[in-house]
Amino acid sequence: MTVRSWLTMAREQLELAGVPSAKLESEILLGHSLGLERSFLLSHPDEDIAELPANALLGRRLNGEPLSYLLGFREFYGRRFSVNPDVLIPRHETEEVVEAALGLPLASDAVVVDVGTGSGCIAVICALKRPRWQVFATDISARAIQVASRNSDALGASVQFFTADLLDPMTDEMFDLVISNPPYIGRQEVLESQVADYEPALALFAEDQGLAIIRRLAQAKSKLKPGGWLVMEVGHEQGEPVADIFLEAGWAAVEVRKDLGGRDRILVARAS
Numbered sequence: 001m002t003v004r005s006w007l008t009m010a011r012e013q014l015e016l017a018g019v020p021s022a023k024l025e026s027e028i029l030l031g032h033s034l035g036l037e038r039s040f041l042l043s044h045p046d047e048d049i050a051e052l053p054a055n056a057l058l059g060r061r062l063n064g065e066p067l068s069y070l071l072g073f074r075e076f077y078g079r080r081f082s083v084n085p086d087v088l089i090p091r092h093e094t095e096e097v098v099e100a101a102l103g104l105p106l107a108s109d110a111v112v113v114d115v116g117t118g119s120g121c122i123a124v125i126c127a128l129k130r131p132r133w134q135v136f137a138t139d140i141s142a143r144a145i146q147v148a149s150r151n152s153d154a155l156g157a158s159v160q161f162f163t164a165d166l167l168d169p170m171t172d173e174m175f176d177l178v179i180s181n182p183p184y185i186g187r188q189e190v191l192e193s194q195v196a197d198y199e200p201a202l203a204l205f206a207e208d209q210g211l212a213i214i215r216r217l218a219q220a221k222s223k224l225k226p227g228g229w230l231v232m233e234v235g236h237e238q239g240e241p242v243a244d245i246f247l248e249a250g251w252a253a254v255e256v257r258k259d260l261g262g263r264d265r266i267l268v269a270r271a272s
């Protein structure tokens with residue numbers, strides 16, 4: 001089979017399966033299976049290929065497996081993060097959470113913790129963009145911490161990782177910033193199968209209509225230095241209830257910011 005005929009066959013099958021960027025994905029899958037750049041494939045359409053490895057990848061994609069798990073990585077904030085089914089695939093919205101944190105008026109040697117670090121994407125980017133910050137990161141999943149730690153090493157970041165329930169082991173530390181993309185989806189919500197069937201439930205769901213972990217994070221005020229900040233991703237329908245939770249918990253200032261799609265997405269709260 002030639003490059004051209006495989007790409008045509010794969011694109012048609014992906015389109016039939018409802019994959020939005022079928023053409024692009026077919027090129028990415030073939031390039032990945034052959035270890036070749038897409039640009040080479042596109043300029044050599046008549047090249048004969050060994051199609052079996054590509055067919056295997058295509059079959060998994062048609063079954064709904066996310067492209068990032070098949071490739072083993074995802075770009076986040078311009079860097080490549082290794083991912084596997086132990087960690088959430090980093091989302092573009094979360095780059096806006098990082099952006100909000102980097103925009104705060106923090107000291108150059110701020111002490112920062114990323115709670116629920118997953119692949120480490122938030123903590124690692126913070127550490128790379130602000131090399132003088134002291135960055136900690138926690139996750140309740142030891143497997144996620146392994147992935148995050150490998151990503152941090154591979155990208156040359158300095159982050160201290162802990163397998164922990166939220167901030168539990170941080171008894172002595174006081175922070176200038178707590179940043180988090182916690183699990184915030186209610187158990188009753190129906191997700192597309194490529195998310196629900198493949199990404200870790202621990203990373204997605206929380207009790208109490210998705211608010212259980214967020215309620216606990218509202219108590220992180222006691223772990224902040226005076227005037228410290230919390231920046232957290234929230235579900236697009238959670239802006240108001242989450243703001244209420246933080247105001248009731250006694251935070252001095254609470255703001256819900258929208259993402260680029262105009263939906264509530266980022267809570268920025270300041271301790272008194």
Ligand SMILES: C[S@@+](CC[C@H](N)C(=O)[O-])C[C@H]1O[C@@H](n2cnc3c(N)ncnc32)[C@H](O)[C@@H]1O
Nearest residue numbers: 090116117118139140141165166181182183203
């Ligand atoms: C939505 S994912 C976010 C992952 C990563 N920060 C990102 O933005 O892509 C939530 C993460 O929180 C972790 N988590 C869930 N419950 C936790 C808890 N009680 N304490 C610490 N981490 C927790 C999950 O294992 C998961 O890695």
